[in-house]
Amino acid sequence: PPGKPKVTSCRSYDKETITCWWEPGSDGGLPTNYTVLYWKENAKTEQECPDYHSSGPYTCYFDKAHTSVWHYYFVYVKARNALGTNVSEVFQFEIGEVVQTHPPRNLSLLYEVESSKVPYLLVSWLPPEKADTKMGWITLQYQVRLKEEKKHVWEEHIVDQQTKLKLFSLNPGEDYVVQVRCKADSKHWSEWSEESYIKIPGSPRQRDMT
Amino acid sequence: PPGKPKVTSCRSYDKETITCWWEPGSDGGLPTNYTVLYWKENAKTEQECPDYHSSGPYTCYFDKAHTSVWHYYFVYVKARNALGTNVSEVFQFEIGEVVQTHPPRNLSLLYEVESSKVPYLLVSWLPPEKADTKMGWITLQYQVRLKEEKKHVWEEHIVDQQTKLKLFSLNPGEDYVVQVRCKADSKHWSEWSEESYIKIPGSPRQRDMT
């Protein structure tokens, strides 16, 4: 019979729709048919995946009409060929546990030097696409990281819900790289945003080698 | 006859009682008698103001027993003297439209500096007096504003139901002033709380980015 397929993960980018990814098992060269099936908490019957295509190959997409924030989901894959059938483990989740937004957008860096003031780097960004924060449906927490380009250690800062951060006392004359990511109520950080670069004005300080 | 009196405004500080303010018209020097009257939506008869005194002169106070939330109130003033009578416009409202709580209390500021972390200002406060947020009868949205003392532009942050806020991007060595206010479901923000002041500790520590 066919090898055991697998539901590898499920994600919701907006707490409104869900995408699951799956993998076929070994098919021994035989034409094998795969069906993604699911049921919801307390449901009497299971249903077939409503949309195998919108999220790309080997996926199942639950649009708004098929996504409930009130129920647990149980998803599995059935493989069938001439020699028999095989089923995956059941992947279970509720939407709150699988929310992973897209990364924040429009990361911008501005080095501000005001007279009689300590200069600082103003890092600012926009919430991710499709994350409806206005209704309060998703509350995001942000994390900024930066490092000198030639170094390896990142400095990371959690910034709750604000969409900007002032960083003081960066080393003059050095090149820095900055990224930001965010997390909704669940445990999944988004991917890091694209990197932004800036060179801090001024000449690098002589390193005190004593 | 007497000049036209006027109901100037009505407010509920707690969504449980209501106070209305009114003004007499010109009385031409004649002794003039004023009566505040009201009726509630779908009520057959009008009634006289239950309490002219508790909220001070030229007011009408509706205590809990005379206040119901999801009913329209129609309030007006009748002036009468020897030459005749005159009545004010009818002031109509539903309590949800006139809730304006007292300002939040006990605004306190704490500057937190943890090693390897970006310092932040922890702003915290208590809900306003008389607003029953504990039982959930009133749910408040807060707005925090802060600015450098010598500047004019305030930076504002909306906070939903929480009574604290971390502010990250403050300039070392500067004096800041902070205030907070709140709003129940209706359109009316409370007054701003008293101002709180803090001086952010001096120039930032040297950063070791090995």
Place this chain on the structure above:
Amino acid sequence: PICSNGGASCQVSTSALFDRAVKLSHYIHSLSSEMFNEFDEHFTPSRRFLAISGINCHTASLNTPEDKEQARQIQHEDLLNLVLKVLRSWNDPLIHMVSEVQDIREAPDTILWKAVEIEEQTKRLLEGMERIVGRIQPGDLENEIYSPWPGPASVPGDENSRLFAFYNLLHCLRRDSNKIDNYLKLLKCRLIHAGNC
């Protein structure tokens, strides 16, 4: 929740159910308020409708708590069922509202968008309330008793009466959505935070 493979313990926590329900009810009420104010500013600047004939809501027969003391005394099972009843009573009127707003000449697009969004989110909230009531009082989902909507109270062809009927509907939606929001926040404080929000 430790959720064994397909076991009974796999369910969304009651706290999460309430969190999402309250976020929805707050959102629905704020949309309803905005829509009412927009319509009021656009079509009935001086609120003369209200002063003359008063408001008549199809849910008026539902015995809802009208102040804090009444709300404190009602059992949470009864309050839950009341929220369910009010929500069910709005199923037909919201469908009518969405179609009606498309026929009102010069109705701003923002009113139409809000009407559609309210109808969609209210259906979602009703599904959530049925989950919550099913969780808290298993087997007690009274399905039929709610306040049926008698249909639009407007005289066919009379534009003014049609506008007033729509005004009355928006006003009742603002009021009832505020009741639902208020009661849900009370219930959440009571059932999830032991009366100490």
